[in-house]
Amino acid sequence: MKFSDNKYNMIQDILEKTEAEIEKMNPVNILIAGKTGVGKSTLINNVFRENLADTGIGKPVTKHLRRISKEGIPIVLYDTRGLELNPKVQKDVKNEIFDLVKQNKQTRDAVHAVYYCIQANSSRIEETEIDLIREISSVLPVILVLTQSIGKPAEEFNTYLENLNLPVAAVQNIMAEPYEITEDYVIPAFGLKELIDKTLQLIPKEAHDAFMNAQHADIERKAKAARRWASRYVATTFGVGFAPIPFSDASVLIPMQVTLLAHITAIFGISMDKSTIVSLIAAVGGTGSATMIGKTFVANAFKFIPGAGTLIGGLISGTTASIVTSALGLSYIEVLSIIAVKEREGESIDLGLIERLMRSQFKKNIKLNRKELKTKDLEFEGDEALNDAYASYQEMEEDTQSASRAQKTSRALSKFVSRHNPFNKKK
Template identity: 30%
Template sequence: MTPEELNEKLLEAFKEFQKNVKKPRILIAGPTGVGKSSLINKIFGEKVSEEGKGEPITASVEKYEREDLGVILYDSPGCEIGNTERFKKEVLNAIEQENIHLIWYCIAITGDRIELQDKDTIKMFVEKNFPVSVVLTHCEDASEEKIKEFKEEINNNFIDIDIYITSAKSEHKIFKEELERLILYAIQKLPDFVRDAFISAQKVNLKEKFKRANIAIAEHVAVAFGTGFVPIPVADAPILVGNQMIMIARILYIYDLDSLEAMLTGGAGGGIIGQLISALGKSIVGNILKLIPGIGTIIGGVINGSVASLLTTALGEAVNFSCYKLYKEILKGNKNIKKEMENFANMVKKFAKDFFKNNKKAEDYEIDD
């Protein structure tokens, strides 16, 4: 198989995975003007609600869905005085009709107090056992005392509810850590079948992307080992039919580098995924297969399940680490993406070589955010 043929197959696998991935459904609730759009932009790097009007689900809930965004978002403007019962009925109907997975209820800390309507709405969610988190917004100018007062008032009304302090303007470490905590809680609460999409869409917690990719690798290694001693022609070994294709597609999807580039450059993105796949095809065909110990002496020109799992692990970890490093460079403000892209194939080869020659595993590397 030529690098070009492999590129085509990898790109097909990526597009197919992206098309069929299951997305989480998140309701962002709270009064108009509390900063819901800013929260969405901060987490997902997308001005979702500014792309145009959402699809009305009820009079109180609008749905925002885009093919290129890994989450489906719902907006509720909050409960107005004198409209409580109708609001509750419409929101509950929307949650059940749309199978909402998570609720983030936003309260602006710029107010004098937490309004009764906010408490009533949160109470409704809690009583129905919906996974709801309270997000305090506009916290950059709030005093520690005021933040403490708001938290205490919420905790006095609701037991064991998660509260997060956020700011769309400040880059202070505490707000970054709070968003990371919000993302981690969401991952824990979401069903596993939508976690790939959520972790892909979020631009806050890079470490969770790395961890999710490792989970994907382990799943595909198990599949590779499960092939037992089914003969696989050496000529096809770099891709091992569908399993490694899907694994690579999942890892690239989890990092969502095209979207990250578009977010940071203000453009439409330069097609990083396509460039990565091209680099991968050349590296796999030209280098990685040769690194497998004893590949030249395999009897009968076939690869068994043990070797298949070894190759899957090496390939998966190499792609994961390389994507992680590339993501870090882009986040650091490195606009010379072309240069980093040129280094990508070399990074993949290096990490694969570390695995085969030096027996380095995922736990041997240090990662940070």
């Protein structure tokens, strides 16, 4: 698929604006504490995107603290290394944490919260750890994260810790990734969404966007945040002072749509490259140049709006423009949700299927009226829109796999027939 330079520049503009949005975010800074072997790396990799514990750059800050970060992800994690029950080590770690908090206070590097990890199946906590938790809690909000929480003992350990009345913000049982008991029985991952929720209640509001971008444990929450923002953006842009424009000037919608898509991409924080953006834009805007895509996009949208054909060649009202742009934003969010899920699960994305899915979701959303679109914005619980998009993608995957198997079978049969055809044999 080839595009003119103008069209390509539009794609580049989306990527550059996305990068600018991320750079504007106030980074979130979290301390991860706990003894060696309690599952801190597993927790980090399952809460935050791009396997941050494995792929992030870990720089020693002090003897016992390591700073983990990665370009393009607005989060910094401070990991305590070698935190054992040795009183001297614990004293050193405590002093290093206090120094870190003091040095970075009221700066962009200020630590916002602590995940103190304890392995739940140990069902015990030493007095020295309790003392350390109390001292850390005096300067930072702490969530006790009970890792590998299997069965009733983990629940009882949670109750025991709650009854200690430690000055912590919360106690959360988690299973960071599925745990296989037998070949036939696997305990699914749980507790990460609750951990996300409790973290958002602790960190400053100005760090919420950064945390949302960095986390990938709760894709539905990303979609909700994106829809809330998109709904406000469309209402403000097209509801206040958007004068009707001639259809011939429909390309004026481009900057508004670029801003919309860039901000949504920044909220999701997924690895979007040019080819992916091209596929999504091509699905609804055609393959014209940037100066034509606005008109092409609106013309394509009108095909799905009952009675809108009479507007071609006439004026595009603010209401019509908002419906078209809302449908674009909602469809983009639904497709990015699928991409985020696949990325989290380490699965590859078929760009052909993603393009088809974008076109399919856009056709569904553009047929909704303004009231229905607004209602869809508020569908936060039991997200039917995301379930529908995911089901559509899975159906497309299955169709593609079936077609591929049929082609392989056909080729194999043709080869068999060719080899065994007596007329092909030399006389």
